Every structure is written in structure tokens, then in C-alpha cells.
Amino acid sequence: MRYFTTALVATLCLPLSGCGYNTIQTQDEEVKAAWSEVINMYQRRAELIPNLVATVKGFAAQEQAVLIGVTEARARATAVQVTPEMLDDPAAVAKFQSAQGELSQALSRLLVVVENYPELKSDQNFLNLQAQLEGTENRIAVARNRYIESVKTYNSTIRRFPVNLTAMIFNYDVKQNFTVENEAEISRPPTVEFDTAPAKPAEVPAPAPST
16 A cells, blocks of 8 residues: 555656646745845835935924825835735735835825925935935836736746646645736836926016106
């Protein structure tokens, strides 16, 4: 009986390399690594926000609604955790996308407000944060695109015959990718480039001629 069991296992394992098992393993790890990089970049952005809010508050404390909006959006975004093991859960990924999208919108509103404060736009601390935020947004876009491509490759692999049979036997499901409409929206990071030229003084109207 033991010999029969060993022979059966050996027979089942022989065709694994030809049925895509090793390919699934490799691509699954690539997806996880790509997702981890996405998380790292979003976390980097989250870490910049408290200093950004504090700097803006120093020049525009009256913009409480916008500042609170960014702070609350950051809290919601950092509260949503999606591990690589959760990538086949559409609801979890959608919730993560939504939270990060809300934070991006809140940052956009904050950066629009900044346009009304020339002294803030020329503050060195703000300029440094601006450069870091811009660089981070670019890294987020790169990491996100890598993840999108790795998921497309993985999902295509496990749907293709005969690899789909191997995936079914070992319970490998398709992974959730960014939705098409959200993909278009999140590809536009908040604008962080400002015109630092001093504002032009308001023109004083010429006095009316005396009569």
C-alpha cells in the first residue's frame, strides 16, 4: 500500500512542470512583490502628509475644513490594510482603492488652497515637502503600473489550458486588479507644481478727473 501511494504521488507530480505549476509559483511571487512595493509607496506618501498639513497650517490656519479633510482621509487610507494574501478578494482591494482615491482628492484640494498663499508657496520647508510628494507620486505610479502588469500576466497564465487545471487543483484564483475606471483616475496624481513667482500687485484705479 505504501509503495502504491508513493508511486501515485510521483506519477501526479511528474507532469507539474509541464502544466505550469512552477510558472504559477513564480508569477504569484512577482505579484506579491509588486503589491508590497505599491504599499510601501503609499505608506511613504502617508508619512509626508502630517508635515505637509502642519506647514500649510502655519500659513493658512483658517483653512480648517481642508486641513481636517486631508487628515481624516489619511487616517482612513492607513486604516485599510490589504496583504498579498488578500489580493483575490475584490471587496478588500476595492476598499483600498477607494480610500487611497479619497486621500488623493483631499490632497488635490489642499494643493489648490495653497495657490492663495504666496508666502507658503515660497517657504523652503514647503518646497522640500512639495518635491518629496511629487517624487513619491511618481513612484506610486510606477509601482502601481508594475503591479497591474504582473497581475495581468498571472491571471492570463492561470486561465490558459492546461495551466488552469493545475490552478484549480491547487486553489490558485485570479487576483484582483485595479478597475478600469479607477485605473484611469489614479493615473493622475495630485498636481504639486506651483508658480512660485510673487503675486502681481493689484492695480490702483486712476483717480477720476476733477470737474
